[in-house]
Amino acid sequence: MTALKDSPLVLGFETSCDETGVGIVRGNTLLADAVASSVEEHARFGGVVPEVASRAHLEAMVPTVQRALSDAGVTLADIDAIAVTAGPGLAGALLVGAAAAKAYALALDKPIYGVNHLAAHICVDQLEHGPLPEGCVAMLVSGGHSSLLFVPDVTGDVQPLGQTIDDAAGEAFDKVARVLGLGFPGGPLIDKAAREGDPEAIAFPRGLTGPRDAPLDFSFSGLKTAVARWVERRERAGDKIPLADVAASFQEAVVDVLTRKAILACKESGADHLLIGGGVAANSRLRVLAEERAAKAGIRVRVPRPNLCTDNGAMVAALGSELVRRGRTPSHLDFPSDSSQAVVDVVVR
Amino acid sequence: MLLLAFDTATPAITVALHDGTHVLAESTTVDARRTGELLAPGITAVLTAAGRKPGELTGVAVGVGPGPFTGLRVGLVTARALGDALGIPIHGVCTLDVVAYQTKIEEPFAVATDARRKEVYWAQYTDRFTRSTDPDVSHPSLIAERLAGLPIAGEGAVLYPEAFPKAIGPRHPSAGALAELTIRRLQSDPDSLLFPEPLYLRRPDAVEPGTRKRVSTG
Ligand SMILES: [Zn+2]
DSSP, X not given: OHHHXXXXXXXXXXXXXXXXXXXXXXXXXEEEEEEEEXXXXXXXTTSOOHHHHHHHHHHHHHHHXXXXXXXXXXXXXXXXXXXXXXXXXXXXXXXXXXXXXXXXXXXXXXXXXXXXXXXXXXXXXXXXXXXXXXXXXXXXESSSOEEEEEEEETTTEEEEEEEBSSSOHHHHHHXXXXXXXXXXXXXXXXXXXXXXSOTTSSOOOOTTOSTTSOTTOBOOHHHHHHHHHHHHHHHHTTOOOOHHHHHHHHHHHHHHHHHHHHHHHHHHHTOSEEEEESGGGGOHHHHHHHHHHHHHHTOEEEOOOHHHHSSOHHHHHHHXXXXXXXXXXXXXXXXXXXXXXXXXXXXXX | OOEEEEXXXXXXXXXXXXXXXXXXXXXXXXXXXXXXXXXXXXXXXXXXXXXXXXXXXXXXXXXXXXSOHHHHHHHHHHHHHHHHHHTOOEEEEOHHHHHHHHOOXXXXXXXXXXXXXXXXXXXXXXXXXXXXXXXXXXXXXXXXXXXXXXXXXXXXXXXXXXXXXXXXXXXXXXHHHHHHHHHHHHHHOGGGSBOSOOOOOSOOOOOOOOSOOOOOOO
């Protein structure tokens, strides 16, 4: 039994948005990370359509499990425990993953953990950089989240420090990409366009950076509107839109605020490690600026590789594995999915 | 034979276990908002009640709707996952057919279940084994005339008495009946069993964005 607890084989399910993710880990070793995405089905709508995502999860579920098992070279009989995202996320999408995970757990007679998606985003870095340092700060930035968290213990003590009061960082990328006619999802497209541009060409606003603003909260809605206004004004005047400069200046405004607040969060909580996760963590400028500013402040940055930053099943399996190793109590089969699950609830029982 | 049957296409989360001769155990809870919480424990409950283990199951019967999508999908993904984990076949049955099978009358009738948004899922039957129309989704007032005079089974008749004055039971499908009907079909007409694909009958609500909205007024 001790050997099993040290490096349990865990099957993880993630269906909180448009990716059907099934991952398998043994201890902190990644064995499989199978993801089926319905992103192309949403592209023409300019954003994720919940019902389209839920339908796609149902179709992709069993094939994705089979792919993960074959990639890992294990069978279901080998699995020690199951973990699944209980929330937060799209309600209907979460339910498909939870129901599937419960069915596998029931059939295999294995423990199941209904876990918090944000804690999983943090824990996934253990697969790449080893055990998390005690008391690090995590910044999670994606189309769905923009949070700063203090993490004394990813299996039970995750404390919110700040979050967006309107749009998520990734949402701002999507909306601005649409204004610029670049397509969906916006993050990688803006990142690419920005490479040819001047980040200081246009002085876009930095939300919530005034002296009386909440120091660790974010706001990206005003920035998005400012970009749209700037572009409209140019269009009305019949001027050409300098796409690369707009993209670079917008990206700089987002990344400047994110990194500034992340470093401040580290200083305020006495953390010497900053972990960045979520789809926006793949942004090249964010990585560079975070490293630069963290180095100056004596803080170490940990960012998992891009395919572990976006939503995936391996991150859920990684958290499940940590929960098993720490001997945490599993969930009951009747645990609810919770679209607005609070980050302090790491496991739903 | 040990057949596990369940249906989640209506507010009833109903689960049963059948050994080929009898229903060994059945569990039904009516709570449409908690399908995801109640189905798996319901399955464990019927297995425990009958003193059986998941590994002894030889097949899964599942109601494929039509029904509100979120609950319906919980049932279908559960069936598919169990089928995969245990290596057993999954048999799909139209949920309206289960309700029809539960009626005990001899004359033609219809089944109508709640489709929300003031609509019903419905189909017509010549007898309790024979459906004569494809399942459809409609506003009750638009089909009241067509179904005039027919007894109506299912919750639709309870919800819309003006359109469907001749309500008969049952209100919801029972998994015990689903198991029986599945076994009958396996013996007499296996081709009538369906793939575990949901009968949505509606497209997802989604609008493609038109031209960009202006954000500024001046
Ligand atoms: Zn995420």
